[in-house]
Amino acid sequence: MSHKLWGFIIVMMCLGEPAKAHPHVFVDARTGFIFGTDGLLEALHISWTYDEFTTLILFESLNLDPDGDGQLNDADRAAIIDGETKWSHTYKGDVYLEFAGQDYPLGRPEAAAVRLNGNQVEVSFDLPLLQPVRIDNAPVFLRLYDPFYYYAYSIVPPIAHANLPEDCQVQILSFEPSAAESTLQEKLAALGREDIPALENIGRLFSDEVQLTCG
């Protein structure tokens, strides 16, 4: 009993992981899938629109817009791109592509751009797949989340739909508390077999996801 109880407490602590931090940065994310002429999925298009407060922090920390006209000049844009897309080796951009049940390896950001939408900075870039891949009717999932929940991503519909192959469909599945809860129950049930669920995948329970199917 006590063994199970401790297991239970540990799991509660682990599952509570993404809930433990407070979100400080709110990101409206837009996603796109880029296919090559051969019909293979080659890259992801990601755009992050930061909340107004984070935009102010970005202006402060990068010392942008020194003339105070509220507009970004070329140097400002270069500084933002530098800070936002030159990732450390351990950082994967909080972007996770699930292909055939596995995390699919992604490259580094390319073709980065910055815009100011009103009072919000938007950073966008393409993220190539290390190996282009053919998508069939088995769904591919794209998730954006920060395991520490310092960044809270919500996936919003893209402004313009990218040119998808005709037989492909994209669907945004917003985070459903009940779904996350039932997965949590399954993990708890697995405790009888003395399994402690892997920590690193917990964050995805709480994230929006984009589902891509073709064929």
Added chain:
Amino acid sequence: MWLRIGAIVLWVLVIGIAAWEIMPWFEIRRWAAIEQRMFQNMMAGALRGIQANDPGAIWTLCSATAAYGFFHALGPGHGKVLIGGAALASDATLKRLSILTVLSSLAQAATAIFLVGALYFLLQIGSADLANITETWLAPASYAAIAAIGAVLIFRGVRSWYSMSQAKQITDACFGHTHGPSVNDVATLTSTHDAVALIVSIALRPCTGALFVLVIAARFDAFAVGCLAVITMGLGTAAFNLIIATSSVVARQLAGLSARDYQGLQVISATLHLTGGILIVTISIGMLLPYLA
């Protein structure tokens, strides 16, 4: 004796976890995040208003930061686990606990003001590094301090149980003369050093949001306005933590109702120390774990 303690503590934990399970945390968390985002944007608008010398902006900013503090405290972490657990264990009055709660939130605001004042102005450390320092060093330090306080509560609970069992043996030997320890032996938070420990462990870690408000205000040459806004943010956090402290005091008093005599009160006090302590240690170590990995 130990079996009995174990059974009681286990039982209270099971009830606590069941209560935790019933709460719609996902919905609460999502709602809190949506509200926080709204007030965060309001803060940004007010800060831009201050930059533009809008006279009403200071009031918008202060009300936005107060609401932000409240909703931010709704998320897990910060001092509320400590306040709740300590309030459960302590014999302190609600009034004293309320003062401690407000003081700890204000001290947290003071840490933010001091950090930005010292590091940003004197040492010219940027806001990103400031946030890094907070997350990398101050957050785990605060969790460790909070876990230590939880350990002290557990120690006091166990000591009290032990001395009660000793006293019982003495009583048996002396044909009914009681030599039990006084309730004061397990009183928590009624001394000054307990109060200081509680305040310091919470204040060690300022809210990152408060640091950012100060830094942005400083950039707009309105550091004093930023300080005021951070103080109202602290009061917002205190308002939420007061709800927690009050609930804990009510829970403690409900538990006290079941005591028939002085010794019963002592048993309950010791058990509440253990429960509060275990709660604090478990959650704060849970928060500390990612830093140790």
